[in-house]
Amino acid sequence: MVENRPFLTFxxxxxxxxxxxxxxxxxxxxxxxxxxxxxxxVSGLVPLLPGPHLIENYSTxxxxxxxxxxxxxxxxxxxxxxxxxxxxxxxxxxISLLSAYAIVYFKFPLRLLAFWIIFITLMLPVExxxxxxxxxxxxxxxxxxxxxxxxxxIASATATFLFRQFFLTVPDxxxxxxxxxxxxxxxxxxxxLLPLSRTNIAALFVILFIYGWVQYMxxxxxxxxxxxxxxxxxxxxxxxxxxxxxxxxxVMAAVILAMLPPVLVVIFMQRLFVKGLVETEK
Amino acid sequence: MASIxxxxxxxxYPGNVTAIHGVDLSIADGEMVVLVGPSGCGKSTxxxxxxxxxxxxxxxxxxxxxxxxxxxxxERDIAMVFQNYALYPHMSVRQNLxxxxxxxxxxxxxxxxxxxxxxxxxxxxxxxxxxPRQLSGGQRQRVAMGRAIVRKPKAFLFDEPLSNxxxxxxxQMRIEIRRLQRSLRTTSVYVTHDQLEAMTLADRLVVMxxxxxxxxxxxTDVYDRPATLFVAGFIGSPPMNLIPLTSMQxxxxxxxxxxxxxxxGIRPDKFTLERPSEPSLRLEANVELLEPVGGESxxxxxxxxxxxxxxxxxxxxxEIADATEIAIYAPASALHPFSAQxxxxxxxx
Numbered sequence: 001m002v003e004n005r006p007f008l009t010f011x012x013x014x015x016x017x018x019x020x021x022x023x024x025x026x027x028x029x030x031x032x033x034x035x036x037x038x039x040x041x042v043s044g045l046v047p048l049l050p051g052p053h054l055i056e057n058y059s060t061x062x063x064x065x066x067x068x069x070x071x072x073x074x075x076x077x078x079x080x081x082x083x084x085x086x087x088x089x090x091x092x093x094x095i096s097l098l099s100a101y102a103i104v105y106f107k108f109p110l111r112l113l114a115f116w117i118i119f120i121t122l123m124l125p126v127e128x129x130x131x132x133x134x135x136x137x138x139x140x141x142x143x144x145x146x147x148x149x150x151x152x153x154i155a156s157a158t159a160t161f162l163f164r165q166f167f168l169t170v171p172d173x174x175x176x177x178x179x180x181x182x183x184x185x186x187x188x189x190x191x192x193l194l195p196l197s198r199t200n201i202a203a204l205f206v207i208l209f210i211y212g213w214v215q216y217m218x219x220x221x222x223x224x225x226x227x228x229x230x231x232x233x234x235x236x237x238x239x240x241x242x243x244x245x246x247x248x249x250x251v252m253a254a255v256i257l258a259m260l261p262p263v264l265v266v267i268f269m270q271r272l273f274v275k276g277l278v279e280t281e282k
Numbered sequence: 283m284a285s286i287x288x289x290x291x292x293x294x295y296p297g298n299v300t301a302i303h304g305v306d307l308s309i310a311d312g313e314m315v316v317l318v319g320p321s322g323c324g325k326s327t328x329x330x331x332x333x334x335x336x337x338x339x340x341x342x343x344x345x346x347x348x349x350x351x352x353x354x355x356x357e358r359d360i361a362m363v364f365q366n367y368a369l370y371p372h373m374s375v376r377q378n379l380x381x382x383x384x385x386x387x388x389x390x391x392x393x394x395x396x397x398x399x400x401x402x403x404x405x406x407x408x409x410x411x412x413x414p415r416q417l418s419g420g421q422r423q424r425v426a427m428g429r430a431i432v433r434k435p436k437a438f439l440f441d442e443p444l445s446n447x448x449x450x451x452x453x454q455m456r457i458e459i460r461r462l463q464r465s466l467r468t469t470s471v472y473v474t475h476d477q478l479e480a481m482t483l484a485d486r487l488v489v490m491x492x493x494x495x496x497x498x499x500x501x502t503d504v505y506d507r508p509a510t511l512f513v514a515g516f517i518g519s520p521p522m523n524l525i526p527l528t529s530m531q532x533x534x535x536x537x538x539x540x541x542x543x544x545x546x547g548i549r550p551d552k553f554t555l556e557r558p559s560e561p562s563l564r565l566e567a568n569v570e571l572l573e574p575v576g577g578e579s580x581x582x583x584x585x586x587x588x589x590x591x592x593x594x595x596x597x598x599x600x601e602i603a604d605a606t607e608i609a610i611y612a613p614a615s616a617l618h619p620f621s622a623q624x625x626x627x628x629x630x631x
Contacts, residue, residue: 173368176335181382181429182356191381195372 027259034058034253041248053249061253068244069237070226074254077231082261084149084219084230085212091154092208093201100163101189105175115164122157126218134221144225153218159204166200167193202272210262231258284346284436284469285311286332292340293327293493301327303493304341309486312467314460318480319490320516326441328490329473333439334358345436356385361430365442367422369414375425376410379432386433400432403462420451427459431466438463440472444479456482477517481505489513507618511625514547514618520580520593522547522618529588530565537563540628543619550580550595552616555608562611567592569606574599583610 033041036051065073102108103115126133133152142148170193178188219230229237235258238251266273286309293302302324309315317325330336332343334355342349350358361382369378376397383393401407404424414422423443430438440459444452460483463470474480480487481501489496489504489512497509508514514522524547527534539546548563557564567583570591581594581602594610602608619628 171366171368173364173366174370176333176355177362177364177368177370177429178381179335180333180355180360180362182385183381187385192370192372198372 030252030255033248034250034256036249038247038249039245041252042245057249057253058257061250061257066238066247066250068247069239069241071234071237072226072229074231074234074257076227077229077234078257078261080146080149080228081213081230081232081258083146084215085209085261087146087150088153088212088215089205089208091150092156092159093204095155096159096163096204097194097197097201099160100167101193103160103164104167105185118157118160120157122161126153130217130221137222143222144228146228148222149219149228149230153212153215156208159208162200162204163197166197170196199272199275202269202275206265206269206273209265213262285309286437286469286471287344288328288332288341289344290341291328291331291338291343293324293331293336294339301493302331305495307488307495307498309469309471311469314463314470314472314483314485315488316472316474316480316484316486317488317490318474318477318516319496321475323490324493325473325475325488325490329439329441329471332437332471333360333362359433359436360439361433361435361437362439362441363426363430363443365445367414367426367446369422369425369429371414374411374413375406375417375428378414378425379410379428382429382433396432396434397428400428403431404428419447420455423447423455427462431462431468436469438468438470440470440474442474443472444474445476452479459483478519481517487517489516491516507627508547509627511545511547511620511622514620518549520550520595522549523592523594524620525585525590525592526622529585529590530563534563536561537614537617539617539619542621542623543628544622545620547618547620548592548612548616550593551578553592553594553596553610553612555596555600555610557611558613561614563614563617565592565610565612567608567610569602569604569608571604572600572602583608 029046032047032050034057035054036047036057037053040047040051061074063073063075065071065076071077099118103111103118137143137148137152142151174192175188178192183191214232215230216232216236219228220233220236223229223233231254235251235254238254239246241247286307288305288307291302291305292300294300305328307315317328319325327336331338332345334350334353334357338351342351344350345358345360355362369375370381373381379397379400380393383396388396397410398407401410404427406421406424406428409417409421409425414425417425423446426443443459444455447455456479459472463483472480472483474483484501486498487501487504488498491512497504497513499507499509504513504517508517508522511524515524524545527539527544527546530546566586568586569581570584571582573580573582578595578597579599581596581600583592583594584590585592586607592610620626621628
């Protein structure tokens with residue numbers, strides 16, 4: 001909008017504020033609920049201002065969990081989620097970087113076939129192969145373990161494809177100059193390619209960390225030992241209580257806590273993330 | 283420093299596409315050889331084969347007497363300057379210069395002194411801590427050359443290093459490259475499609491076309507006695523006039539042209555508008571266009587009878603109207619006899 005008309009300014013702000021309210025209100029409500037005493041939230045009139053039980057509720061859920069739902073203290077579940085999300089993000093990045101490097105820079109038989117096989121699996125979500133994958137993981141005795149949570153999700157066709165596209169834009173002369181300068185394949189990878197992919201790696205890390213953190217179905221399948229629960233599936237367990245009202249104040253405290261790590265990752269890596277999506281540094 | 287010898291070097295790409303049809307070339311120690319030719323003539327491929335970036339299909343390449351066919355570029359101890367500079371974008375200028383030395387395990391204090399020296403020679407000391415992105419084209423070019431000279435390699439390989447620069451800078455850098463090569467006395471191979479660059483830089487010129495060497499010789503040799511029709515048409519600006527004998531009127535028998543000659547080449551600047559004292563060829567022509575280019579003028583004329591177009595360059599700015607009939611003269615000594623069939627000179631060397 002080039003023109004500066006007060007009505008337009010008012011309208012754009014109205015739409016913007018409405019959007020923000022719609023997105024933020026549920027989160028706000030969750031926070032409010034987590035600061036009230038049990039029962040307040042379901043008493044018929046939903047409170048809109050913070051209650052007095054903030055510290056109490058959070059310390060209960062953090063340290064003790066909800067034994068009535070069979071859920072461990074939330075810090076255990078958060079730790080599990082953190083391990084899983086970081087391992088998946090780092091693993092995916094390492095594997096995709098290496099496989100994209102192989103596909104782009106080395107000539108070997110069936111290279112194109114390998115690429116297409118990887119590319120086609122882009123179209124298969126986890127859910128499609130979930131039963132055979134479960135069978136494999138179960139047979140390998142990896143139920144209720146970090147390996148079981150992480151390994152089936154550790155390769156990423158999308159990331160491989162993204163890195164391949166990025167590597168294709170790096171001029172060949174750079175590789176040739178490095179060869180003349182006495183850098184072997186791994187040295188070129190480490191000294192030249194990796195630093196150039198820095199922003200892409202950061203952007204992918206954000207996306208993949210969140211992907212790992214919000215995994216619900218897979219952890220639900222492979223864990224039934226509460227020591228290996230992840231927080232996203234744990235919330236479901238907290239909310240599911242037989243015969244009684246769910247303890248919403250504690251559930252909501254868990255929700256708020258579960259939301260924090262992805263938010264922090266986005267906030268702290270936002271600069272690199274945007275750079276990685278926008279900038280091409282060559 | 284070293285000599286480079288190519289013995290019957292061939293390059294065949296998959297699918298039986300032959301890019302280089304057997305090249306023999308000996309480059310002496312400290313010599314600057316320029317490979318010149320139109321795009322697609324195989325000159326870059328040949329350079330990349332010397333560098334080790336392309337495999338050699340047949341024949342041998344040796345540097346300082348060692349056959350290097352199977353060696354990695356780094357083991358050949360050559361340095362290359364690329365057309366797009368290929369500087370590492372995430373490293374400072376200093377790191378760019380250091381990288382090759384570090385990979386070779388050169389001691390740190392020697393690296394420091396060599397980088398300082400190269401930076402001084404190329405006058406890039408003020409930019410040592412900047413990134414390539416923050417430099418202009420000419421400065422990047424200097425850094426790319428710095429990266430080559432710090433290594434003190436056996437040979438420099440230049441792959442059209444000046445074609446990304448503007449005309450003025452290209453002229454400057456050309457002189458600098460020449461001066462640098464003279465003072466370092468490092469064997470150099472330089473690829474370009476620009477015949478002016480080739481003429482001014484080369485100790486010896488290798489004119490290539492279609493994967494074959496057309497002529498090897500000093501720039502003046504190649505200019506004065508082009509061995510083939512291709513070379514005659516490629517070297518020199520404006521190019522040599524190649525006139526079929528059939529389109530020339532007049533008595534040619536007097537010139538004793540060798541057997542088999544059916545094309546005569548005459549450089550534009552050899553023509554005069556007045557009859558010279560020595561025996562000369564006289565042609566009648568119509569002026570089609572007068573192009574003043576500053577100190578001289580290019581006269582485009584069509585030969586009477588055949589209409590064959592010639593370009594004549596004459597000093598100054600003559601007053602000649604279009605479509606006037608004139609007589610032009612070329613001294614007998616300026617005639618280059620060629621055979622259209624073989625494409626070669628007929629007064630063989």
